[in-house]
Each structure stands twice: as structure tokens, then as C-alpha cells.
Amino acid sequence: MDTLLYSVDQIRAIERAATSALPPGTLMRRAGEAATTYALELLKGRPTDVVLVLAGPGNNGGDALEVAANLAALGCKVKVAWLGGDGAPSPETQAALERAHAGSACFVDDLTDGESHCLVIDGLFGIGPARPLAGRARELVEAVNRKRCPVLSLDVPSGLDADTGAVVGPHGIAVAATYTITFLGNKPGLHTGDGCDHAGRVHVDRLGVDELQVAGVDAEHARARLNLPPLFAACAAPRRRNSHKGSYGDVAVLGGAPGMAGAALLAARGALFAGAGRVFVAAVGDDGAGIALDPTQPEIMIRPAAGFAFGGRTVVAGPGMGDSAGATRMLAQVLDGSGPLLVDADALNLVAASPDLQARLARHDGPAVLTPHPLEAARLLGVTTPVVQADRLESARELAQRLNAVVVLKGAGSVIARPDGEVAVNTSGNPGLATGGSGDVLAGLGGALLAQGWPAWEAALGAVWLHGAAADRLVNCGCGPIGLTAGELPRAIRAELNALAAQSRS
Template sequence: MLHQAFTHEARLYSVEQIREIEALGLAHQSEATLMQIAGLAAAELAIKIGASKQVPILILAGPGNNGGDAYEAGYQLARQGYKVACIMCGKIEKYSQDAQAALQRAKDTGLEFIEPGALINDTSATSRDWSLVIDGLFGIGLKRTPESEIARLIELINNLAVEQAIPVLAIDVPSGLNADTGQPVSPNSAVIKATHTITFIANKTGLHTGSGKDYTGKVTVNQLDIPEDFFPKCRSHLNECTSLLRALTPRKQNSHKGSFGDVVILGGAMGMAGAAILAARAAQYSGAGRTYCSMLAEAPAYDSLHPEIMFRKLGEESLTGATVVIGPGLGTSASAYALLVSAIQTAQALVIDADALNLIAADTKLQALLFSRNTPCILTPHPLEAARLLNKNVADIQNNRPQAAHALAQQFNAVIILKGSGSIICNPDGSLLVNTTGNPALASGGTGDVLAGVAGALLAQACNSMDAARIAAWVHGHAADELVARGTGPIGLTASELLPEIRSSINQLAYQAITSN
């Protein structure tokens, strides 16, 4: 259940849906009008992010309507007194009528035109100063690798932008990136690395997950004045802070520890006790009323840093009525298998992570048992675990993360958090969220155990599975973002350091929920 309406910018549509919306928009207003609106919006953003009247702007214009948008942007900039040079990468006779008209307007304003080969081969051209690069090579329709000369041009622009600290504005999508999946259109495809992307009609999933975040920079959405009625119901959204408000129930004064649920952590085989302890600490920091930790290895008498956590021998703690987090440091022994069967059969709510996922991937009986559950369940695989669960390889998962998450949710009748850049949260009914927080500081051991513990604590506090998963993913990533912003990481940030920040983030969400009512 999603508690709050999403903004237009947070709604994510597929390329197929965008095409359908565009067709309706063209019936409402001409293609030339849409192109003019797009070009003007791109020009206005270019001015905001660094275009200078003293140093020329370089525009890359491709062979399709994306090139037409680029010409229109060049025209708008030139008529405002900006110096613009354009690399024309399409043949005029192959442009649409509207793109040809945009090109002619650009020529009439005195744009300088440079041959692609001249920029690639002429050192005087590459040594020129540029205040901004606008990428209008390819849009959302690109399905094949950019050809050799254009591929070399993309690589040249990427290098120049880094060497000279030039901002790069991509029109609609960075050229070479698949707007649905967030991956290059082919494994060896060159992709523009933009600092900013202005995307038209609606936001796209691929700009926010997988490799997409490495190429898009800051994303701005422009609806092109297409009426709201032309947009179909949306099933995919960005997992933003504002959409989480009211997902946490404010705590009553008349509360006690039993009001906020019991979390039982199951894991911690020999040599991996730390994983279970991290998950338990995360549950404690995330508001669980009571936290228990049962380990396959001999458990410590208590956690000296957090003596609030209660340790139990396996089998001593009832799983009935508890939220169970199973997997951190679990291993794949026969004892681990038996423990997983018991958890699936008896836990009131369940979070499955790490080795518990590997056991499920290898056993069809466990898969059937899991699918038959009708109580809350969250699975938190990373791409390799997801590949094992779907009997695929990691490349298959990463090549279409939204599709993989949806397949997992349906196959196991559970909410999925597919971890990674732009984590995907997916419900069995197909509703999907792309997380907006997090950074490479999370690429270290133990952070997944922390995420599982946070999700378990939220389930114990009566969040439904989808809310628990999306809040957990958001606060987990936000904690890392806050730490990095203060100079802790991304290199060397440890999972334990996330815990106080996660607590702070959850409390801030709860406070905002109260004050927004």
C-alpha cells in the first residue's frame, strides 16, 4: 500500500508507454510544437547549469528527432546571444520535416557547424574551450551500438568533459543508454557521461538504476505541456522521502516494548557471528521492541556494545508471533536448512537474506514452501543471489533489474529488495519502486545484514511488507549519503557506522509524518 501520491517527476514510464503518450500529445499539438518546447527547455537548463556567453557551447546533434531537439536548443541559445558550435551527425534528407525545420532555424541564427571527423582528428578543435556540451545524439529509441565515428566522438567528449571540467547536458537520455534498463544498449556501447539530463514527457526507470546513475547526473523532467489525462496509471515510481510520509505510525504515549514487536535474528554460523550481530543491532536501532539473536555457532553471553540484545540457543526462542530475519551468516549446513524450514512455516513475518536465499535457490521444496506463505515476507538479494534464485547469470539480472525483481516477486510471492545502484523494491502485484538513496560506501561487507535487520524491525512495528521494504531501503541509503556528505566515506565506511544514522533517519521520517498532517 502506497500512502501518498507521487509527484509527476517520481512516476516512471517505459519507452513503450512514452511512445504512446507522445502519440496522444501529437494529436493534441504538432510535433514541431513539442520539439520547440523541448528545445527551449533544454536551452533554459543549459543556461542555468553553466552556459557562458564568453565561451562557446558545443552541441552534438544526432540523426533523429533527438537531433531536432538539439538544433532547437541551439537556435534558442543563439538568439539569446550565446556562441554555439554544432556537430551534425545525421544526413539532412533523413531528418523528419520538423527536425529539418529546427536545423534551418539553427543555421539562420549563425551557428558554427563542425564535421564529426574534424573534432576527432583536429587537435585545434579538441583544444578549444567549451562552457557546456549538449548531447542530442540519440534518444530513447536507440537499440544498437553507436557506430565507430560516433562512438569515438562519445569517448572524446567524455574525456574532454573530465579533463576540462565541462558540464554535459543530455537531452532525454544520455546517448547509448537504455532508458528502460539503465544499461548501455549493448555490452560494448559507448555512453555519454552527463552531469545533467533533461528527460521529456516523463521520467524513465533506466535513468535511476543499474549503470544509469553513473551516466545521467542530475535528472530534470519536463512534461512538454502534455495534458495529465494522456498519462496512464503508473505502476513504477521513485522511492523518495515525500512518498514515505505516513508510512510510519506515530508512537502513542501509552506504549511499552511489546507494542513494537519482537525480532528474532537467525544465523551466525561458525566464523560469521558478526553478520547476525549486525542484523540484531540494526533491528534494535530501527525501533524493534525486543531483539533476540539465535546462532548456529555458540552465541556470546551478551553483546558488550549493545547488551539490550538477548541471545538464545537455537530452538529456545519461539518463532510464532515474531518477525524473523534469517540468513545473516547462516551458512548452508543441514542445521541451517532445518532452521529455514521452521522459519518459513512458523514466522509471523519474515525477512530472508544471504545464505538463506542460497538455500532456497538450490531446493525446489523450499521454493514451494515459501510461495505458499500468506503472511508478510521480504527477500533481499544482491544480483548474484538473484541470479541463483532465477537460474540465470549476473549479467542477465543487471541487464534488466526491474524485470528480474518482478520475476522474483512473482516466483516467491514476496516483496523483493534487489540491492545495488538504484535498488529495486517490487511487490508480487507488479508495483515497483526505484530507490533514490545510497552510494558506493555501501559496497562493503555487513551492509546487507544491516538492511535485513532494519526491514525486520519495521515489519515488527506493523508496517506492511512493501512499506517496510521501501522505508528500509531509503533510510539505509540515506544514512550512507549523510555520512559521506560529512566526510565519512565512501572509502572505508563500515556497516556499524550506519546504525546511528539509520535511527536518525527513521525518527526524522516519523517526525515529518506527524508535522505534515
């Protein structure tokens, strides 16, 4: 899998440079050949049923017409629904249209509901659409999304924004593909937000264009990548035999206000099973009348937050912390400290509501990771959740820069961003994680990695990936995604982290 993620502007730059270096029409021909080969691979050879090809007015449509012509030439039954535009097609698309017409592909005006196809090839729109699909384009997408057969999108599922992973709106629609073959380079929008539900399995074909030949766009310039273990596995070193609990750091969860103990305990369990040497809950507003012990996890030490010695410990602030004046005071104290810090949940809401806490966080003298879900991110940025979700990468970048911290914007395809603009999009996980307490476990896990000396960036990447991988492990054992509980995650995280450490030794 190509892990670098290119923006549409970068893809256009690669396309321009390659087009000027190659004979006319080469790239579209290559895109058509790559997609034809991939389609036949998916179909396990030449099918007997009809392949339906949707071709739009632009060059994405040209790619689709190439595929239609290729499949027809190989003896497949091909139907083409072509959506012409107002203007003339590009010369390459016009040539592809003529090729498809010259062969045995059958052009149809409308899709008949109930007609069966072995595969739909979606070449309506690629990186071009700047406005929501309407009229016949929308009807075609609605018809395709009702079909039960596999759908192969060319370059990008039609109607999806390749940069952001949002369906182009307002009130837009996008093809829900089973597979996407994407050209010239991988794209962030295929891996985050709506993209996770629309792209299906993503296959990258570079069309023979070596990125290093393309001036101005190379690995150095791709500012986004997929989050995979090579980015952080070096931190998961096997343990030295001559070590003790002090070697693996203390995590203190600041939270668990009366009535909200569960969130703090889940975070503490996340930290414990991810290898922190000692784990505390510093319970906010607890005068001693609250919980004294986690009966299933007696290793967790529970203390009142007032007077707790946070110095020299990694603080996970937020799970079940509430918004009391005491919570605000304690948060200000840890933000002013210099230890590793992870800020989650209620602590993020307190920061969002207070310019003073924002300034203290930005000045925090130590590694800092923030783990907002989209609503918390929206509060921090002073916008609405749809605005955050409309561009998850930019929202995460903006927050990281403003608050001078590594930011994990949670949700499908979690986005991890650094203040310098570097971004990673997570690859692991499933909707089983959409359950109460799963974020608390993530916070504790991140705190444990920080406590074990992982730098903030690697700790955030590692925590997000391990959290998702643990959920995948549980689903593979039949524990979800429906009904997966946050309390099941810590043990699965332990298994994933140990597997990672064992691999890093070999």
C-alpha cells in the same frame, strides 16, 4: 520532481497523442525551448565560452539542433557536431537543422581534443537507440566523456537504455552526463543501474502535455515510481506514551553460524537501532560454545537456533547463516511459520538451490520481504548477474511474482517490486554502502519495521530509503563514501527514522 516513471512505450504513446493534438513541430520546439532555458540556468546566464552541441540523426538530434539555434540566436558561441543518418531526418528534425544552419552556429566535423567548452549538449540519441554505439557516434561519446566541462543530456544520456538503466550493449558506451533534462515524463533507466552514473541530476519537463489528457497512459498506468518518503511515511507514526517494548515487536535474526557471527550482529544492531522492542540472534549450529554476548550491544539476546521459539516474532533469516543441513532445516521451519519474514544472504542462496524451499517461501503465510543483491537474484532466477543487471526492474518483478514476496533488488538505484508488478526505484544512498555488512544492517532494519507493524511493501520501501538516507547523512558529515563502515549505519538510521516520525506528526 516527477516521481512516476514511464516506459519508452508509454512515452511513445504520450508523444503520439500529444503530436496529433498539437500543430506539427510543437513538441520539438518546446523541448528545444525547455532545454535552452535549463542550459542558461546552469550556465547562470549567457556564457562567453563555446557551447558544444552534439546532434544525432533522429528526433533527439532535432531537439539538440533547436537548442543550438536558440542559443546562437541569443548571441552564444555555438559549435555543432551533427551526425547524419542513412535515411532522411524527420520533417521536424530537418526544420531544426535548417534553423541551426541559418543562424550563427558553426558546424564542425570533428571534436578537437583539448578545446575548451563551457557546456556540452548531448543530443545524439534519446529513447531511440536499440543497438550499441559504434563508429563516429562512439568516438563522439568517448571525446565527450574525456571532457571536464559539464554535460547536459537531452531526454536520456546517449547510449543508455531509458527503460532498464543499462548501457545499450554488448560492449556499448553511453554519455556520462552531469545533468539530464528528460521530456514528457520521468524514466526508470535514469535512476537505476548504469543510469545512476550516467544521468547526473535529472530534471523533468513535461513539455506542457497534461498526462491526464492522454488516453491509456496516466498515473494509474505508470507501474513504476521513485521511492520517496510519501510512499511510506504514514507508517512512521510517533510512539504512543502508553507503550512498552512489547508494543514494538521482537526481531529474531536467524544466522550467525560459527565464524560468521559478525553478519548476524550487524543485522541485530540494525534492528535494535530501528526500534524493534526486543532483538534476538538465533545462532545456527551454535552448541553454546560460540558468542554469548555482543559486548558493545548487550541488549541483543543471543540464543541457539535449535529449540528457539520463532512463533510470534519477525524473523530475519540469512545473515551469516551458512549452508549447513541445520541451517536448511531451520530455514524450512521459519518459512512454514506465519510471522513476518525477511530473507537475505545465505538464506536466499539456500532457497535458490532448493525447489522445496522455494515452494515453502511462495506459500509463506505472512508478510515476506526478500533482499537479494544481483548475484543472489541471478541464482534465484537461474540466470547470470549480467542478465539481472540488463533489466533490473523486470528481474525484480519476476522474482516477486515467482516467490510471492516483496523483493528488494539491491545495487545502485535499488529496485523494490511487488508480486502484482508495481515497482519503485530508490532515490537515496551513495557508493559508501558498497561495503561488507551494509546488507546485513538493511536486513535488520527491514525486520524492525515489519516487527513494528509496517506492511511488507512499506517496510521494504522504508528500509531501503532509510538505509540510503543514513549513508547520505554520514557522507554529509565526512564519514564516507570512502571508508564508510556498516557499523556506523545503525545510529544514522535511528536519526533518519526519528526525523521521519517527527515529520509525520507535524
